[in-house]
Amino acid sequence: PTAPPTATTPLTPAPTPTGTLTPQPSTATPTPSATPTPTLPAPATATPTSPAPATATPTSPAPATATPTPPPVGLRGDAGCNGTVDPIDATLILQLIAGLLGALPCPGNADVNDDGVTNPLDAALILQLVAGLIPNLPP
Numbered sequence: 001p002t003a004p005p006t007a008t009t010p011l012t013p014a015p016t017p018t019g020t021l022t023p024q025p026s027t028a029t030p031t032p033s034a035t036p037t038p039t040l041p042a043p044a045t046a047t048p049t050s051p052a053p054a055t056a057t058p059t060s061p062a063p064a065t066a067t068p069t070p071p072p073v074g075l076r077g078d079a080g081c082n083g084t085v086d087p088i089d090a091t092l093i094l095q096l097i098a099g100l101l102g103a104l105p106c107p108g109n110a111d112v113n114d115d116g117v118t119n120p121l122d123a124a125l126i127l128q129l130v131a132g133l134i135p136n137l138p139p
Contacts, residue, residue: 048119076137077126079110079118085131085137097123112137 051115076087079092093110095101097120104110110118128134 041080073106073108075131076109077112077122079104079106079126081106081109085129089129090126090130093118093123093126094120114138 074081075083075085077089079089080086082088089110092101092104095109096104096118106120107118108120112122115121124136125134129137
């Protein structure tokens with residue numbers, strides 16, 4: 001029969017009188033090591049960040065542009081060409097100035113004060129006429 005394996009004792013160096021180390025049998029008692037515990041990685045955490053502060057970009061307002069008006073073709077103030085002067089004509093003029101309309105049906109009728117441009121003043125005069133605040137549009 002074969003002999004069971006035997007444990008060998010590790011050697012610990014011991015000083016000699018000449019200053020050299022001579023291996024000596026270890027006197028430490030072997031202790032069982034702990035069972036390794038698996039280590040899980042820590043969950044990722046989001047680092048809150050603040051958005052960059054908004055910077056103001058200076059802008060200048062667009063200059064007012066005058067819309068040149070062709071000569072009248074019908075009833076003065078009838079910008080919609082429906083044969084009557086009503087609040088809709090003032091609304092059409094304001095929509096043109098705001099860029100919501102590309103053109104008026106009768107642009108020559110919209111310049112009611114004959115200053116050469118169609119502007120909010122023309123819409124205000126039409127509304128005053130319709131409301132009875134003025135007797136007629138300026139010649």
